[in-house]
Amino acid sequence: MMEMLLKADNVSLGYDGKTVAEKINFEVFAGDYLCVVGENGSGKSTLIKALTGINPPLSGSIEKSHKLKSGGIGYLPQQTDLQQDFPASVREVVLSGCLNAGKFKPFYTKKDRKTANENMERMGILSLENLCFRELSGGQKQRVLLARALCAGRELLILDEPVSGLDASAEKEMYSVIEELNNDGIAVIMITHDIEAAVKYADKFLVIGKEIFYGTKEEFVKKQTERGSI
Amino acid sequence: MNSIILNLQFYFRYPFVRYAMIVGVLIALCSSLLGVILVLKRFSFIGDGLSHVAFGGIAIASVLGVSNNMFVVLPITVISAVLLLRTGKNTKIKGDAAIAMISVGSLAIGYLLMNIFSSSSNLSGDVCSTLFGSTSILTLSKFEVFLCIALSAAVVALFVIFYNRIFAVTFDEDFAQASGIRAEAYNLLIAVVTAVIIVLAMNLVGSLLISALVIFPAISAMRIFKSFLPVVWFSAAISVFCAALGIIIAVLAGTPVGSTIVAADLAAFFVCCIIGRLKH
Numbered sequence: 416m417m418e419m420l421l422k423a424d425n426v427s428l429g430y431d432g433k434t435v436a437e438k439i440n441f442e443v444f445a446g447d448y449l450c451v452v453g454e455n456g457s458g459k460s461t462l463i464k465a466l467t468g469i470n471p472p473l474s475g476s477i478e479k480s481h482k483l484k485s486g487g488i489g490y491l492p493q494q495t496d497l498q499q500d501f502p503a504s505v506r507e508v509v510l511s512g513c514l515n516a517g518k519f520k521p522f523y524t525k526k527d528r529k530t531a532n533e534n535m536e537r538m539g540i541l542s543l544e545n546l547c548f549r550e551l552s553g554g555q556k557q558r559v560l561l562a563r564a565l566c567a568g569r570e571l572l573i574l575d576e577p578v579s580g581l582d583a584s585a586e587k588e589m590y591s592v593i594e595e596l597n598n599d600g601i602a603v604i605m606i607t608h609d610i611e612a613a614v615k616y617a618d619k620f621l622v623i624g625k626e627i628f629y630g631t632k633e634e635f636v637k638k639q640t641e642r643g644s645i
Numbered sequence: 646m647n648s649i650i651l652n653l654q655f656y657f658r659y660p661f662v663r664y665a666m667i668v669g670v671l672i673a674l675c676s677s678l679l680g681v682i683l684v685l686k687r688f689s690f691i692g693d694g695l696s697h698v699a700f701g702g703i704a705i706a707s708v709l710g711v712s713n714n715m716f717v718v719l720p721i722t723v724i725s726a727v728l729l730l731r732t733g734k735n736t737k738i739k740g741d742a743a744i745a746m747i748s749v750g751s752l753a754i755g756y757l758l759m760n761i762f763s764s765s766s767n768l769s770g771d772v773c774s775t776l777f778g779s780t781s782i783l784t785l786s787k788f789e790v791f792l793c794i795a796l797s798a799a800v801v802a803l804f805v806i807f808y809n810r811i812f813a814v815t816f817d818e819d820f821a822q823a824s825g826i827r828a829e830a831y832n833l834l835i836a837v838v839t840a841v842i843i844v845l846a847m848n849l850v851g852s853l854l855i856s857a858l859v860i861f862p863a864i865s866a867m868r869i870f871k872s873f874l875p876v877v878w879f880s881a882a883i884s885v886f887c888a889a890l891g892i893i894i895a896v897l898a899g900t901p902v903g904s905t906i907v908a909a910d911l912a913a914f915f916v917c918c919i920i921g922r923l924k925h
Binding site: 464467468469486488490492495497498500501502503504506507508510511512514515521522523545547549550563564567573 | 685686687805806807808809810812813815816817819820821822823824825826867870871872873874876
């Protein structure tokens with residue numbers, strides 16, 4: 416039996432007092448690759464906020480394994496406008512992933528710097544470490560943010576539309592980077608619009624919106640074929 | 646040249662000139678540190694808005710006849726800062742409109758109160774010196790100087806201790822929150838510190854010119870440097886340099902202190918623009 420990392424039990428999501436999705440149940444085990452799909456406004460971002468602990472769900476519970484609680488989640492948010500003219504070096508951005516809720520330390524430790532170096536190397540961006548983040552290409556930026564996410568957690572990656580805004584080749588590269596990380600045993604939850612890629616890479620699916628679906632890739636494909644929408 | 650140095654030596658024999666120098670440099674240092682964060686968070690105008698709130702606060706204090714107006718001005722400004730920075734996301738009136746509204750609103754009410762209740766014979770002089778700082782920097786008491794040293798030390802210490810977290814929260818609030826950093830708490834801290842610095846800085850440059858102290862050093866540094874730490878260092882250095890230079894020129898040439906400092910900051914900004922162009 417694989418180790419369970421995260422379990423969502425009868426979760427309802429919403430914002431501004433409005434419920435957008437109800438009765439969401441799913442589980443994530445070590446090494447899983449779960450894709451979350453749904454229309455715009457169906458609650459995908461709200462789900463991410465609930466999983467990362469930014470905003471709790473309206474009701475229901477999200478249980479996390481002990482490992483996850485103590486800094487196991489790496490989060491790759493969507494890039495913000497603000498970052499487009501933010502003066503920050505690659506190293507500064509990656510290191511900021513080493514901060515966590517644990518014991519308060521004002522400065523980065525040797526271990527933090529080592530972790531940052533390892534993850535920059537893993538993402539192939541060590542040679543860019545002194546460059547300015549905003550001047551990198553879209554694909555390079557995502558690698559930097561992935562390295563930061565890996566500093567924050569090495570059990571589960573939560574990726575919010577990781578290929579949005581990337582050109583075709585950078586997109587392909589990004590998917591293969593994620594696949595590699597998944598093959599190394601890191602569980603992945605990916606929010607995406609790109610069903611084609613999702614079917615290619617993921618092994619589990621969660622569809623949210625008015626209708627909730629959770630199952631394996633085979634079940635998802637079967638359901639989609641029945642509805643004739645793939 | 647020699648006569649300038651002699652002249653300076655002559656002036657610096659007076660404690661009020663030394664006080665002005667100490668306070669000016671400290672305020673410039675604090676506002677530049679904060680400025681980097683505020684500019685990056687797109688809150689450049691909060692300095693302007695809050696300083697007008699502080700102006701309103703001064704008017705209320707003088708109407709109430711409070712001897713040390715700090716005790717009225719500081720709480721009012723801190724509360725407004727917290728409200729303004731909190732409105733960021735989920736309010737009906739969006740950030741810039743809220744700042745503009747509070748800013749002009751308190752300016753109007755402040756002037757109105759001063760006009761109706763003022764016992765002073767030189768009302769426009771009072772208003773002018775509150776808006777432009779004018780001479781109040783040269784009439785600081787020993788207590789005010791010590792207060793300023795203590796508050797500046799606190800601001801710098803907070804900035805150093807929380808530097809990494811402030812960077813994380815400013816660069817990516819969502820990510821920081823997901824890693825368990827309480828972004829709300831840091832935003833609150835930034836709001837309170839902003840208010841304190843604005844109130845301190847009103848003595849120096851007056852409420853109309855405070856934004857310059859907050860914005861110019863940060864954007865000057867961003868012309869030249871592309872990573873966070875060098876931007877912070879350079880911003881602090883150039884702000885201190887311009888404040889010291891401005892005060893010296895003001896003392897020697899008899900110009901208003903506040904606007905001379907701001908003119909120095911403006912000149913430094915153009916120099917940095919040119920250096921930035923040449924560098925890239």
